[in-house]
Amino acid sequence: MTRIYDDDLSGAFGTRAIHAGQRPDPTSGAIMTPIYQTSTYVQEGLGRNKGYEYARGKNPTREALERNVAALEGGRHGFAFSSGMGCLDSIMKLFKSGDHVVCGENVYGGTFRLFDKLLQNYGLRFSYVDTREPQRIADAMTPETRMVMIETPTNPLMRLTDLGAAAEIAHRGDALLVVDNTFATPYFQRPLDFGADIVWHSATKYLNGHSDMVGGMAVLNDDDLATRLQFILNAAGAVPGPFDAWLVLRGTKTLHLRMQRHDENGRRVAQWLVERLGDERVIYPGLPTHPQHELACRQMRGFGGMISVELGTREKAAHVLERVRVFSLAESLGGVESLISNPALMTHASVPIERRGDLGLSEGLIRLSCGVEDVNDLLSDLEQAFEGL
The missing domain is CATH 3.40.640.10 (Type I PLP-dependent aspartate aminotransferase-like (Major domain))
Structure with missing residues (x-):
């Protein structure tokens, strides 16, 4: 057979x-x-x-x-x-x-x-x-x-x-x-x-x-x-x-199931961040305020779980990165667990600092890889991590 x-x-x-x-x-x-x-x-x-x-x-x-x-x-x-x-x-x-x-x-x-x-x-x-x-x-x-x-x-x-x-x-x-x-x-x-x-x-x-x-x-x-x-x-x-x-x-074998959940969680987290910080600080193709949202809708079936957030300074980024408990401070992305990082000092540290500046890749930028956990736990974790900013 x-x-x-x-x-x-x-x-x-x-x-x-x-x-x-x-x-x-x-x-x-x-x-x-x-x-x-x-x-x-x-x-x-x-x-x-x-x-x-x-x-x-x-x-x-x-x-x-x-x-x-x-x-x-x-x-x-x-x-x-x-x-x-x-x-x-x-x-x-x-x-x-x-x-x-x-x-x-x-x-x-x-x-x-x-x-x-x-x-x-x-x-x-x-x-x-x-x-x-x-x-x-x-x-x-x-x-x-x-x-x-x-x-x-x-x-x-x-x-x-x-x-x-x-x-x-x-x-x-x-x-x-x-x-x-x-x-x-x-x-x-x-x-x-x-x-x-x-x-x-x-x-x-x-x-x-x-x-x-x-x-x-x-x-x-x-x-x-x-x-x-x-x-x-x-x-x-x-x-x-x-x-x-x-x-x-x-x-x-589970890619289709995981990507649906990454996308669901990504959309919810992005919306929470917009309500907390304003849409000018949150970078996510699934947001209508993303300058290329229409293109994303045209050539993508979904937006996934990757979100970047501009917090302005290295100190504010560190405040969040060091307080998260469900999100883990680590390089990489795309796993079932949620990760958070500072690209300028981690994944993109090999890019010359002046080039990072030209791109707008600041030390205040954090990147979230939203996993497949319960989204309410992710939001609660971010709520306590952002407290005091």
């Missing part, structure tokens, strides 16, 4: 999240994909094998995850990596010295660090622009531009990019559009549907959802591009172990 949704994209999102890319174990019938904890595979004879030779190249657990996330993103090819940055670094190996990249100015601090501190030393050139305005992307394009790299929403300023417009500009210049979809996840946003060429994630975050592994994912449609990325994955070796792949695969 063959289970449905093994290899196609039929079925609603929740059904695909649970079934896509996975088959019962042929030996035992186990419904959960086994953890193939092996480094090599016995071959049937010289030049004859079952499709597996060495685990850096392929692993059945990893392949199940890759098929699953590809189905959720609406793509043909999925690739799992040992971290989100390992994923991006492997994508960047598609390019060569002299190539030019147009990058959103407010990307994750680790992305900027990889580009600015490492890859430019190998001859890649980068221009950073405010991608909220598509014309700024177009103005930054050169004959050597081979990639447009964006996050939407951005980390941590929650700025959006018009995916369709960015894809049109990139393709007009014979460049790839690469999108970091970590914040939105395929449940709320599918960049490939708007013309993106590669979508990538820190799988550590919402895809896994339980804060117990580190990983990355890339999804794309083009067969030739997929062949090249598979070669890079095997040659450079930034691959996850089978247990980490299994942990993400476990996480995607």
Whole structure:
């Protein structure tokens, strides 16, 4: 008997999240994909094998995850990596010295660090622009531009990019559009549907959802591009172990349920913050006062649980960060538990201080990752943490 949704994209999102890319174990019938904890595979004879030779190249657990996330993103090819940055670094190996990249100015601090501190030393050139305005992307394009790299929403300023417009500009210049979809996840946003060429994630975050592994994912449609990325994955070796792949695969089975709750809690917390502080201090795409709310409604199915709040000073930020009890002061995001952080001093500390100032990324900005706890407990925690401000 063959289970449905093994290899196609039929079925609603929740059904695909649970079934896509996975088959019962042929030996035992186990419904959960086994953890193939092996480094090599016995071959049937010289030049004859079952499709597996060495685990850096392929692993059945990893392949199940890759098929699953590809189905959720609406793509043909999925690739799992040992971290989100390992994923991006492997994508960047598609390019060569002299190539030019147009990058959103407010990307994750680790992305900027990889580009600015490492890859430019190998001859890649980068221009950073405010991608909220598509014309700024177009103005930054050169004959050597081979990639447009964006996050939407951005980390941590929650700025959006018009995916369709960015894809049109990139393709007009014979460049790839690469999108970091970590914040939105395929449940709320599918960049490939708007013309993106590669979508990538820190799988550590919402895809896994339980804060117990580190990983990355890339999804794309083009067969030739997929062949090249598979070669890079095997040659450079930034691959996850089978247990980490299994942990993400476990996480995607509840992605649709968790994202609904993240979104519900995010909306409630954002509204509470607006009532407490005023809408000019709260940055959340789900608020009608967000300057790109209409775009968010057009290209996203929901707004998620990520909220940024401008408190004005480092001292006021510390007042809240050190008083929370349900929210935990920690880096990362997207887990079932609620987290709170100061991006300027934590996730974006590698961004030069003058650049942070230009972006408006102050030491008074805090970032909330609303988990799936009871929202009343989250609100009570914030109430006591904000007391005295």
